[in-house]
Structure formats: structure tokens, C-alpha cells
Amino acid sequence: MSRPALATAFVALLRRDFLLAYRRRTELLQPLVFLLVVITLFPLGVGPSPQLLANIAPGVIWIAALLATVLSLDSLFRSDYEDGTLEQMALSGQPLALIALARIVVHWLVAGLPIVLLSPLLALWMNLPDAGVPVLVKSLVIGTPVLSLIGAIGAALTVSLKRGGQLLSLLVFPLYVPLLILATSAVSAAVAGLPYNGQLGLILAGMIAALTLAPFATAAALKLSLS
Amino acid sequence: MSHTPFILASYLITTAVLLWIALAPILSKRSLVRQLKGRQKHMDKRQ
């Protein structure tokens, strides 16, 4: 496999996925609206006390991000699986991991990045103190790719199943626990004036590990689902 | 607070769970064997 071929394949996949995403852009808004609605439910459910909201803000925002991501993951491979495109891609001779990576990159750009961009608004609604907001954004910038990467494994494992979506959440939520703990700790630490770079560093390390490993696990899962 | 009900409950629940996990495949196998033998007898009769 010569290097130019790999790169051109990757770019071609990116182009295709962006085009498909653009055509489904209303569909892509749904998880984001969900994100906003869920955040809104919290003050309604626990009361608008500013101190309470501020205390739970890091966790609530991150959990809402998890939920919204899982919603958007379900359709990651589904339509390509159903119309046979995925099979063709698997037979194409290009490494399946590359195809998976391209899909994950686009997923992050259309589903994860918007969450990052919305986070200041969410911080405002949840009364997160100003000290926490930059760290919240940073944690989301490096954390949402992890959500996409690990989530892709779950999506690939469940793509051939009829009720795959619910099972997907069950599979990936335990795997998201360390990220949730580290990210919320970083934000809370920032609010309290304590150091938070350790947590962010660990998330970054996790992201790099996921970036190298998850595409291969996703490829194995896709091969399995296609078999 | 007496600790006995907690100790008792722990041992009882553990026993119950382990019993259930141990018995389930055994019972399942008996009914499967019965079912397969019945089907085999049926097939033999038809032949």
C-alpha cells in the first residue's frame, strides 16, 4: 500500500462523510437540541438555587455532553451498513481502520465540536463560575474526541443489531467513567482555584491512546458486524 | 445494632444467588435433552 494512496483515500472519505453530514444537517441538530433541553431540565428539577447549580454544573454539563454524543453515535455507521456501502468499503482494500478514523474525525467535527462551542452557554445556564469556563472548554476540546473514538467502537459493535441504539449506551457509559471523573474534577478544581493541569494531561494522554487504538478496535468490530 | 441480621442476610443472599446460577444451566439442560429426545423419537416414528 503506497503512501499517497492511503492519504488520498482518507481525504476522499472525509469529503464523502462531510457531504453526507451536510445533507443530513437537520438530523445532526437533534443531539444538540437534546443537549440544551437536558441542561434546561436540571434547574427545573433541582431548583434554581445558584449555588446548587454551580456545584453540580461541571458534572451536569459533562453528563449532558455524554448523552448527546451517544445519541449522535447511533447513526455513525448505520446507513452505510444498511445500504451495503460499508461492505464495499471493507472490500475495497483500504484498511478499515482508516475508514473508521475518517468517520470518527467527521463525527467529532459535526457532533463533538458543536458541544464545545455551546459549552459557554451551558456554563452560563448552570451558573458555572467564570474561573471554570475556560477549563470546561479545554476539557471538552480534548475530551469529546475520546467520546467519539470510544463511542465508535460501541457503534460498530451494535450497527448490525435492530435495537442497537439502547445497547450502545449501555456499552459505552462504563467506558466513559474515567473521562467523566477527570473532566469534572478539572473544572471543579479550576473553580476552587486549585491546579487542574494534571487532570487535563491525563485526558490528553487518554485521547492520544484512544486515537491510536480505537480505530483498530472499531475496524475489528465492523468486520465482525459485516460477517 | 445487632449485626446478626446483616450477616444472615449476606449468607442467605449469597447462597441464593450461587444456587440459582448453579441450577439454571442444569435445569435448562434437562429440559433441552427432554425436548431433543422427544423430537428424535418423533422423527424416528415418522421414518
Add this chain to the structure above:
Amino acid sequence: MNRFVLFFHKTGSPPWFYRFAGKLTPWLWAGFVVLSACGLYLGLFRSPPDYQQGESVRIMYLHVPAAWMSMMIFALMAVMGFIALVWRIRIMEVLTISSAPVGAAFTLIALITGSLWGRPTWGTYWVWDARLTSELVLLFLYIGVIALYNAYDEPRKAARAAALMAIVGAINLPIIHFSVLWWNTLHQGSSFSATGSSIHPSMLWPLLLMAGAFKFYYGANLLGRARLRLLKQDHRKRWVQELLAGESD
């Protein structure tokens, strides 16, 4: 070909495995009964109540071995799953998925006994301490593997998907454990240890005996479930027909 390699190849044949496991299983059950009888006797009647926790420490003889098993079985599932995926050995697929319910049961036992132990000693049925929280996440991982297996129609594909999930879960397990441990030190003042710094031999023996007993239980249960699964999957094949005709099981 030496005996070990020959044995390994033989286990790949379902009828051979079925017969071999059938012969081994009663011994494993016997081992379980003997070890747990000794362990329970020592634990309930021959060991002292704890200096701090009183009689409730006797729950430890169930809780700790169950927790150990819950983790050991998941690790084994991942290893067997890896072998199953890489070498496509069907017996390994069967053994992997047959381990999941037993592992989940031990996790459940660890959680419930931990909770019951917590009430008299710490005053509450549930506390988000590192160990209990990790065990809870482990239970969700088990449920996920089982649910994934059941969602697939085709057994071999299902087993491979479950194996992949077990491997991914096992890799994450240490990460999850350490993150929860660290999270716990942030959110709790004191950390609770099971028995203090060292275990007196009169407590150590029942603990180890119960741990051994549970291993025998796992072995016996695993082989039983594996045999059942083989029967179910191969019910049309000749070896099963002959088996049914020959003996009453």
C-alpha cells in the same frame, strides 16, 4: 506431538470436550463443597470477631472472595475472548460467553454483601467509595457483554462481538478502577479499609479457603454452562444425536 499439545487439540472437538468436561465437573463441585465447608466453618465458628467491626466482619469471607472472582473472571473472559477472536477457536468462544453470568453473579454478591457489611459498620447501605463504585461499573460492563451477546442472532458472531467487548472492557478496567479510586479520595474524607493493615491468620485461612472454593465453583459452573451451550448449538449434529440415543443425561 507432546501430551499437552494433543490435549489442547482434543478440547477443540465439541464431543470430546463435552465428555471431558462432564467427567471433570463432579470433581470441581466436590472441591467447591469441601473448601467452602472448611472455609465457612473456620470463618463462622473458629475466627474471632473484629476489634473494630465486631461480628459483621464475617461478611468479609463472602464479600472479598466474591470481589476477587468478579475481577478474575472478567480478566479470564478477556483472555479467552482474545484467543477466540484471533484463532477462531469455537470452544473458546463458548467458554468466554459462558463465564459472563457467573462473573456478573459474583459482582452482584460482592455489591450486596458489601452493602450489608456497610450498614452496621459505616452506618449506611450504600456509599460511593472507590471499591463499591468500581464494582458497580464492573457489573454494568458484565451486563453490557451479556446484552450484546443476546442481541445477535447468530451464535458465533454473537460470541465474537461479546469477546471484543470483553477485551475493550478489560483494557479499560484498570483505568476505571484507578480513576474511581482517585475520585474517591477527592470526595471522601477518610478511606475505609476492609480489615485494617494486616489480617490475622485465623481470618486469613477462611478467606483463602472461600477464595479457593469460589474458583472451584466457577470452574464447575463454567463447564456446565459450556456443555449446555454446545448441546444447544450442535443439536442437529450427529454427536448430539448419538449422545441422546445412547445415554439418559
